[in-house]
Amino acid sequence: MRFLVSAVALSVFLLAGPLAQADPIKIKFSHVVAVNTPKGQMAEKFKELVDQRLAGKVEVEVFPNAQLFGDNKVLEALLLGDVQLAAPALSKFQKYTKSLQLYDLPFLFKNIKAVDNFMASDAGKNMLTATQKKGLVGLGFLHNGMKQLSSSSPMRVPEDAAGMKFRIMTSDVLAAQFQAVKASPQKKPFSEVFTLLQTKAIDGQENTWSNIFSKKFFEVQEYITESDHGYLGYMVVTSTEFWNGLPDDIRTEVQKALDEAIAFGNKVALEKDTEDKQAIVDSGRSKVIELTADERAKWVEAMKPVWKQFEGDIGKDLIDAALKSNM
Ligand code: SIN
Numbered sequence: 001m002r003f004l005v006s007a008v009a010l011s012v013f014l015l016a017g018p019l020a021q022a023d024p025i026k027i028k029f030s031h032v033v034a035v036n037t038p039k040g041q042m043a044e045k046f047k048e049l050v051d052q053r054l055a056g057k058v059e060v061e062v063f064p065n066a067q068l069f070g071d072n073k074v075l076e077a078l079l080l081g082d083v084q085l086a087a088p089a090l091s092k093f094q095k096y097t098k099s100l101q102l103y104d105l106p107f108l109f110k111n112i113k114a115v116d117n118f119m120a121s122d123a124g125k126n127m128l129t130a131t132q133k134k135g136l137v138g139l140g141f142l143h144n145g146m147k148q149l150s151s152s153s154p155m156r157v158p159e160d161a162a163g164m165k166f167r168i169m170t171s172d173v174l175a176a177q178f179q180a181v182k183a184s185p186q187k188k189p190f191s192e193v194f195t196l197l198q199t200k201a202i203d204g205q206e207n208t209w210s211n212i213f214s215k216k217f218f219e220v221q222e223y224i225t226e227s228d229h230g231y232l233g234y235m236v237v238t239s240t241e242f243w244n245g246l247p248d249d250i251r252t253e254v255q256k257a258l259d260e261a262i263a264f265g266n267k268v269a270l271e272k273d274t275e276d277k278q279a280i281v282d283s284g285r286s287k288v289i290e291l292t293a294d295e296r297a298k299w300v301e302a303m304k305p306v307w308k309q310f311e312g313d314i315g316k317d318l319i320d321a322a323l324k325s326n327m
Contacts, residue, residue, distance in 0.1 A: 024059040025250065029085040030074050032066040032190045034214040038144050038272060039087055039234055040064050042265025046085075049257035058250060066191040072170060078239045079135050087142060087234040091171035097130040098313040102322055104173035105310065106180075106229050106303040110326045112143055112270070115231055118325035123318060128235070137243050138235045139255060140262045143269040144208045146228040150197075150221040150286065151204030156295050158182075158302040164203040167193050174206075176306045177230070181299075190215075197221055208232050210269070213276035218286040225289045229299060236262065 029046065033039050047060040063069075069077045074086040075096065090103040102108070109115045118124045119141050128138030155161055162182040168174040170187045178185040186202055190211075196202045197220045205217065206229070212218050236258060243251065281288055291299070307319060 024057055025246065027058060027060045027085055027254075028063065028068070028083040029060060029087075030063045030068040030077065030083045031087055032071050032074075033064065033211065035064050037210050037214050038265045038269035039142060040214075041268045042087070042142055042261045045264045046257055046261035049260060050254065053257065054250065054253055058254065066189070070189045070191055072189055075136065075237070078237065078242075081239065081242065084242050085236065085238050087236045089144075089169055090141075090233055090235055091169040091174060093131060093235065094171050096134045096136060099127060099130045099315065099318060100235070101171060101173045101310060102127075102314045102318050103231050103233060104171050104177070105307050105314070105319070105322075106177045107300045108307070108319070108322055109231050111228070112145065112231075112273075114326045115143065115233065118322050121321060121325065123321040124325075131235075131237065132240060135240050136237050137240045138237055139243075139258050140236045142234045142236060142262050142265050144210055144232040144234065145269055145273045147206045147208055147230045147232050148212065149204060149206050149225040149227050149229070150212055150217055151223050151225070152197075152200065152221060153203070154223045154287070154289060155204075155225045156289060156291065157298050161204075165201075167196055167202050167205040173306060173310050174230075176309055177303050180303050180306055193217065194220065206230065208273070209277040209280065210272040213272075213280055218280045218283065221286055223289055224280065224286045225291065227291065227296070227299060229303065 027050070029043050031039050031043060035041070035044065043062045043064070047062050050058050050060045068083065071088045071092045074083065074088060077083045078086055090100045093100045109118070128140070131138065149155055151164065153160070158181040161178070163184070165184045165186050166178050167188045168178060168185045175185040175187070188196060193205055194215055194217060197205065197217060204221065207217065212224065218224065246254065280286055311319060
């Protein structure tokens with residue numbers, strides 16, 4: 001009898017052993033851009049590193065091109081646990097925090113180097129916690145590049161934009177920026193921009209060389225003004241609940257893989273900025289307009305009052321800290 005009980009116990013143990021192994025933790029990473037972009041490449045690199053280092057423990061699935069969620073829905077999806085990672089443009093966090101709108105202020109940062117300086121400062125790093133009270137935690141910032149203005153008619157001075165409809169991301173700062181030049185801002189999802197341009201439902205949009213190239217906006221816009229008037233970057237974000245629920249060793253490894261993937265994505269961003277601009281020029285589909293110093297100064301003069309308008313929401317300290325990073 002004793003033997004029988006032991007034999008049963010042993011077989012239960014042997015059967016249950018393999019079954020008791022925990023299922024891998026699933027990380028669905030949803031984003032809206034193409035794979036051949038800084039964010040697309042960062043997401044692929046993250047998956048590759050996790051596959052190498054956490055095989056059997058963590059599984060990453062990447063969903064590009066808004067296959068799963070558009071940016072306007074993905075933050076809700078994170079909070080509901082439908083996805084675990086996203087990297088929306090900083091402009092798309094307005095519902096969760098006002099401070100990240102700093103990055104939308106026109107002509108605030110001179111270039112990506114200045115953005116890097118700011119992001120490395122204490123003020124910049126603290127912004128990763130800006131959405132924490134709303135249940136979202138920032139894990140890192142990623143660059144895309146400086147934004148250019150594409151349009152159906154040539155734009156050299158702010159008056160050229162008057163009366164034109166420009167697609168913008170869901171940011172009141174970006175709306176104010178276009179209102180400052182008497183244009184009409186239209187808040188629309190990224191996934192709709194190509195069709196809106198193609199059907200002439202809108203006249204133009206603002207984006208980086210990488211997004212204009214990878215989403216083929218240059219094929220349906222006659223002109224691109226090289227304005228470098230604003231910054232487009234991302235916050236890699238997850239829900240506080242998911243993040244805090246990870247075992248400590250796994251959380252450390254995931255963060256490490258993300259840091260490396262972001263560094264890789266930032267390198268891709270720099271390369272794409274030059275390569276994709278050149279590819280657009282070479283295509284001959286859009287005419288690229290270079291502004292003279294006087295013309296550019298007119299855009300700055302017209303758009304800069306937006307800073308004052310949003311100083312209360314964003315914080316003067318933050319704006320001053322960002323300005324210092326230009327030095
Ligand atoms: C993105 O780069 O993620 C999209 C930017 C946009 O909506 O214009």
